[in-house]
Amino acid sequence: MKIALIGFGNAGGKIADELFEYQLDSDRELCRAVLAVNTAQTDLAKLDRIPEEDRILIGQTDGRAKGHGVGADPDLGAAVTRQDLHEIENALAEVPIYDVDAFLVVAGLGGGTGSGGAPVLCEKLQDTYEEPVYGLGVLPSSDEGGRATYNAARAFPSFVEATENLIVFDNDAWRGHADSVGGGYDRTNREIAKRIETLLSAGNVGEEISENAMDASDVRRTLGTGGVSSIAYAETGIDRSTYESRGFLNRFRSNGVEEDSDSAKKISGLVRQAVQSRLTLPASVDSAERSLIVVSGPAEEFSRKGLESARRWVEERTDSIEVLAGDSPTPSADVLSVAVIVSNVTEVERIDRLQSQALDAQANVEKQREAREQEIEDLITDDNDEISPV
Structure with missing residues (x-):
């Protein structure tokens, strides 16, 4: 199988970068094209392997982003992506679609750009192309906090619905206790690349063809179930x-x-x-x-x-x-x-737990917002409300 690989957001870009490097090191030919899309220029600059001309900065003209990211706000990430879909479409116009078996859109679900923007892009790809659109979604680890959990729970169903199949990687199950934050993610990104490369490279014709060789159609059939x-x-x-x-x-x-x-x-x-x-x-x-x-x-x-x-x-x-x-x-x-x-697995305790944690986080956010509004009101008014504002 040959794919058009799109890394969306910070985590998605890093994983796409690692997957592209793993392909080069293993002498395989999986990625017919690779793009990195982000709302933050600094994140795009950190990539090592993806060529600079294939790094797309969106949200530059949006006053809330201006090339500095969306502040872990998936709603803003989705809005900016809709505004700048033409930027991504222009880049995809250079991709040899005739030589692509599928799209793979990669995103972390705990932030704002990938969790909000990746489903928007997948919907557009589904409407535009006949090739299947697969997703690779990364769930945040518990130590990333309640906001990341809440974002992931919101983005998860959108990503599933927007793709033909969503392959999921759970950081909670893979981060080691001794890992540093950066080192842990680098290691898990390599693990992701190894698995995706082995699986999706099946069927690519190389120096040898085995009697039992897997074909890209076999991969498409297996992933054609929908779901996770x-x-x-x-x-x-x-x-x-x-x-x-x-x-x-x-x-x-x-x-x-x-x-x-x-x-x-x-x-x-x-x-x-x-x-x-x-x-x-x-x-x-x-x-x-x-x-x-x-x-x-x-x-x-x-x-x-x-x-x-x-x-x-x-x-x-x-x-x-x-x-x-x-x-x-x-x-x-x-x-x-x-x-x-x-x-299309349907018994996934981690997803049930994620949704439960997100509901708790949402309830806490609403409770804190109400309390905060009252605290602000108490701060700016006198006790008996006798002072008239200017």
């Missing part, structure tokens, strides 16, 4: 020195004879390890409508028997026959990796 999805991932190192020792007679592939049982066990074990460990969004996998397994690495490590065993196990685990599985040959890779996406 989560990605599982696992990897293991490989020893290239063992390739020569295997010999042609010791490793028959896909020809009705016997495959290498060690490779089959490795593939099946990695898939189980992935699904049973941390997902990008903790969820009950048996609530998923569809699933997709992608194995990536040197073709010598692949096993059709292992892939079929893994597919059957995921079918049992998700209680669904809608499970696709394939591989993505990457000759230069030094690890064997698997990505499993569970699509």
Whole structure:
């Protein structure tokens, strides 16, 4: 699959930047085009990989933003985006849409620009193009405060409705206790890039084509459910020195004879390890409508028997026959990796908790506003209201 990648807001831009860099480092070709959109010039200037001509500053003519951000106000972020949609459309006019299988819009949901603007952009993309529009939304961690939680709870349903499928990454589940703020986000951004790259690069034609190669249409089918999805991932190192020792007679592939049982066990074990460990969004996998397994690495490590065993196990685990599985040959890779996406999950405790916390935050905000108004009134008037204002 080849995508047009759009990072929206501060978090979205950083993740898009990391994903673009990961693509270059892994010699894969996922991003046919990449854009970063923001209301703050300083955030755009901090990006490392996305070319400057592909960084779009919106809100310059809006008196409330003026290129300095929207102050964590998603309503302002949405309004500024609507005003300047033409700026983004002009940039997209340079994108070779004929060579793009899908759009991926990335945004953090705790701020203002991404949480407010990304759904607006996705709606416009859906109206303009035939290609599917996917989202990648990042939930804020608890230590980011009540405002971020409230913004995320408001932005979440809008982002889901505006996209064909929203892949979610939960910072609360991934930030380590020993992480610094910046270091923690840098690490999680790399984890996001690794998973998205492995999953969506499937089907891109490279130096080798496997009999079980995944196709972009398989990815589109799995993500065509709507709703919310989560990605599982696992990897293991490989020893290239063992390739020569295997010999042609010791490793028959896909020809009705016997495959290498060690490779089959490795593939099946990695898939189980992935699904049973941390997902990008903790969820009950048996609530998923569809699933997709992608194995990536040197073709010598692949096993059709292992892939079929893994597919059957995921079918049992998700209680669904809608499970696709394939591989993505990457000759230069030094690890064997698997990505499993569970699509349209409906049992997600984190979302329930987010909404509950947001309701509490909203009630506190309203209560504090009422108290504040009374305190201000008490401050500016005398006790008996005997002084007449000028």
